[in-house]
Amino acid sequence: MVSAVRTVLGDVSPADLGVCDAHDHLFFGSPRLPGQELRSVVAARAELAAFREQGGGAVVQWTPYGLGRRVADLPPLSRETGVHVVAATGLHQSVHYDEDTLAGLRNRLAEVFVSELAEGIGTSGVRAGLVKVAGGFHALDAHARWTMAAAAEAHHATGATIAVHLELGTGALDVLDLLCGRLGVPPHRVVLGHLNRSPDLVVHRQAAEYGCYLAFDGPSLAHHATDWRMPDAVRALADGGFGDRLLLGADTTTAAARSVDGGPGMPYLLRRVRPRLAHAVGEELVRRILTENPGRAFGAEWRRPGR
Numbered sequence: 237m238v239s240a241v242r243t244v245l246g247d248v249s250p251a252d253l254g255v256c257d258a259h260d261h262l263f264f265g266s267p268r269l270p271g272q273e274l275r276s277v278v279a280a281r282a283e284l285a286a287f288r289e290q291g292g293g294a295v296v297q298w299t300p301y302g303l304g305r306r307v308a309d310l311p312p313l314s315r316e317t318g319v320h321v322v323a324a325t326g327l328h329q330s331v332h333y334d335e336d337t338l339a340g341l342r343n344r345l346a347e348v349f350v351s352e353l354a355e356g357i358g359t360s361g362v363r364a365g366l367v368k369v370a371g372g373f374h375a376l377d378a379h380a381r382w383t384m385a386a387a388a389e390a391h392h393a394t395g396a397t398i399a400v401h402l403e404l405g406t407g408a409l410d411v412l413d414l415l416c417g418r419l420g421v422p423p424h425r426v427v428l429g430h431l432n433r434s435p436d437l438v439v440h441r442q443a444a445e446y447g448c449y450l451a452f453d454g455p456s457l458a459h460h461a462t463d464w465r466m467p468d469a470v471r472a473l474a475d476g477g478f479g480d481r482l483l484l485g486a487d488t489t490t491a492a493a494r495s496v497d498g499g500p501g502m503p504y505l506l507r508r509v510r511p512r513l514a515h516a517v518g519e520e521l522v523r524r525i526l527t528e529n530p531g532r533a534f535g536a537e538w539r540r541p542g543r
């Protein structure tokens with residue numbers, strides 16, 4: 237079967253992604269973070285254009301169900317800027333939702349994920365290309381276990397990759413034990429995010445040995461204390477032979493973090509993070525991390541559910 241990345245404009249060959257920001261947000265809004273929403277289409281277009289100007293070719297948006305994805309705006313933005321965009325289904329931590337929303341999903345979460353991956357999100361006709369879920373701080377609560385079980389079910393039905401928000405970069409091994417151990421998701425269909433927020437190189441290596449993808453993101457004001465250790469963490473993994481498992485993203489989550497509104501934003505990933513990493517692990521590996529690895533991580537052999 238042929239592997240494809242499911243973008244908002246349709247399935248594309250992994251080789252066509254180009255330089256990929258593997259974890260970011262064009263739109264995002266949580267009741268937990270009032271006043272910081274990413275909801276301006278004009279700003280999203282400017283950010284994508286600035287990323288394109290630095291050589292960017294694709295952005296994977298990790299915004300899950302119910303958090304202001306604005307999916308109908310994604311296809312025109314992708315078309316206008318020439319940047320591939322991948323949308324997500326999935327569910328974030330419970331604090332980001334009201335009780336009614338969660339109650340309404342109680343018995344049909346996997347069904348929602350599968351439908352958004354296979355049929356489309358809402359009435360937009362735009363299909364999600366990954367499932368995003370979240371762990372907790374060094375722990376997986378009942379909500380996390382519920383969403384991960386649904387994500388695993390959606391993976392088995394469709395082939396989609398599961399991307400995981402690790403709270404402050406923690407809980408990697410518990411997530412892998414659950415998703416890959418108990419729930420039977422192949423490790424190469426799992427992407428762990430935010431590892432730079434907990435720069436324990438031993439845990440990074442243990443997670444890599446599992447066979448999952450490891451995504452580093454930022455820098456961000458909130459995680460300045462650990463962001464500077466990212467090049468060393470990436471080098472340690474590269475030295476260990478895990479260069480083909482690494483991904484990079486800018487993870488812009490607030491309006492003030494956009495390059496057009498302060499920064500660092502999406503273009504910074506290519507303008508400054510890329511050369512800094514090249515200094516640590518060489519230009520050739522950085523090229524592969526930005527181009528080949530995302531295509532493998534998010535490219536899936538899509539199955540039609542129920543067949």
Ligand SMILES: [Zn+2]
Nearest residue numbers: 259260298487
């Ligand atoms: Zn994110």
